[in-house]
Structure formats: C-alpha cells, structure tokens
Amino acid sequence: MRLVIARCSVDYVGRLTAHLPEATRLLIHKADGSLLVHSDGGSYKPLNWMSPPCVFAEVEPNDEQADAGIAQIWEVTHKKTGDKLRVQLFEVLSDSDHHLGIDPGLMKDGVEAHLQELLAAQIERLGDGHELVRREYMTAIGPVDILARDEAGKSVAVEIKRRGEIDGVEQLTRYLELMNRDPLLAPVTGVFAAQEIKPQARTLAEDRGIRCVVLDYDDMRGTDSGAPRLF
Structure with a gap:
C-alpha cells in the first residue's frame, strides 16, 4: 500500500464527472490497483475513488502543466468502463510504501x-x-x-x-x-x-x-x- 500526502487536484471523468480543486489530501494506492482520495474529515468515506479492475499510470506533465506548478500526474483507468480518475500533484509532503500482507478478513459479530x-x-x-x-x-x-x-x-x-x-x-x-x-x-x-x-x-x-x-x-x-x- 502506498500512502501519499500531497497538494493535489482531482478529476473523475466517465459516467459521472466530478472535480476536486487543489488542496492537501491523503492518496491511498492499494495493491489491488484501487486509488482512494481522502480529506481530513468525512470519517472513513473517500472524497473520490477508483475501484478495481483498473490500471494505474504516472504521466509526465507537459511544459504548460509544469509551468502551472504540477509536479506529477496520476491516471487510474477502469478496465471495463474506461472511467478515469486523474490526480494532479503540485507538492508531495509525504510518500511511503507499506506491505500489509494477507488480511484474514472481517470477523462478523x-x-x-x-x-x-x-x-x-x-x-x-x-x-x-x-x-x-x-x-x-x-x-x-x-x-x-x-x-x-x-x-x-x-x-x-x-x-x-x-x-x-x-x-x-x-x-x-x-x-x-x-x-x-x-x-x-x-x-x-x-x-x-x-x-x-x-x-x-x-x-x-x-x-x-x-x-x-x-x-x-x-x-x-x-x-x-x-x-x-x-x-
């Protein structure tokens, strides 16, 4: 699991269109390919996300994007629907990888x-x-x-x-x-x-x-x- 705290903007394009303006957020990229975008509120619910099966790619910003302060671009594309989650990172404050291993699953009450x-x-x-x-x-x-x-x-x-x-x-x-x-x-x-x-x-x-x-x-x-x- 990769945990990144960054100033970023987020756009979801597909069956729905949504935009999150530039702000500091937590990005969670899981081993199953999914990407979740969290703020410091809202409990466990992400602001936006892409569920598997999907493909993750890091795209080099062009000159115009670089001049606008964009350091990295992430694109996560759903394999079946073609929906795309695009994250533009302006500043990375923290970037860490963690191997969690196999989860035993939820124990039902x-x-x-x-x-x-x-x-x-x-x-x-x-x-x-x-x-x-x-x-x-x-x-x-x-x-x-x-x-x-x-x-x-x-x-x-x-x-x-x-x-x-x-x-x-x-x-x-x-x-x-x-x-x-x-x-x-x-x-x-x-x-x-x-x-x-x-x-x-x-x-x-x-x-x-x-x-x-x-x-x-x-x-x-x-x-x-x-x-x-x-x-």
Whole structure:
C-alpha cells in the first residue's frame, strides 16, 4: 500500500464527472490497483475513488502543466468502463510504501453471523423459488456470505450486514466482478441484505444492479421485538 500526502487536484471523468480543486489530501494506492482520495474529515468515506479492475499510470506533465506548478500526474483507468480518475500533484509532503500482507478478513459479530444462518434457513425471503447452494462460498478474495439460485436457476451472491453502508456494497461489487468471470457461475446477480440500509448505500447498490433486502432480525428468529402493531 502506498500512502501519499500531497497538494493535489482531482478529476473523475466517465459516467459521472466530478472535480476536486487543489488542496492537501491523503492518496491511498492499494495493491489491488484501487486509488482512494481522502480529506481530513468525512470519517472513513473517500472524497473520490477508483475501484478495481483498473490500471494505474504516472504521466509526465507537459511544459504548460509544469509551468502551472504540477509536479506529477496520476491516471487510474477502469478496465471495463474506461472511467478515469486523474490526480494532479503540485507538492508531495509525504510518500511511503507499506506491505500489509494477507488480511484474514472481517470477523462478523454475533448478529451478522446469526443473520446469515437464519437467511440460509429461510432463503425464500429473497423471493419465491430461491434455493440455497451454500453458506460462506469461498472466492479468491474472501467468502461470499451466501450463494443461492433464483427461480430461473441463476446464481445469486448475497452479502449480509447488520447495517448496510457503502463499504458493504463495494465489497459485494468486488465479489460479483470476480464471480462473473467464472463460466460455471455466470451470470451472477447480487443481493445486499441488512437490518438497515443507508440511503446512499441503497442508491449505489441499485445503480450497480444490486438488489437490496431489509431483514427483520426479530421476525426471522421468531421473537417479538416489542414494537407496537395493529394485530
């Protein structure tokens, strides 16, 4: 992982167009090729990013750009869509590389693990005709919570969270990109299932063709939540 703190401007060009004017930011270039642009606020959310599969390149600034104070140019291009994230670096304050090794993955809390167990036993909550293939279906980048088949026999990858946020959608997107390369599984559709799904996460998921399902934990385990009801 490469961590760079620099004064930079950022432009995203593709299906969406966005511009970040010159400011000091943290740039994170990961081993999987992804690039994330962070400010000193906004918690864990990057200001902009490019997800894999993508190609990273350092471009030499031309004379006009050099005269404008641009020292380096980074271009990250998505292999499938052609979308491009372009970073113009005016001053590099810090540049370091770190080898993190293989990550063991996120250890799910008791609620998420139980949600997975309950949904596997009640797979019809995804829709009529759905059938469970297996829990914890292993891929090269980690296990998918549930692999199922829909009423047409097509593969469905399910990512389960207690609270559904953007990082969960990104995680499922990476699984889907990988699984859809497997001719024995493709085409694979995605379901993002959680007790609560944030509006931004729902918007991103639906934009990527991922279906969102809200899970009622108390109903699934057959207990009364205590909430008022008519009947």
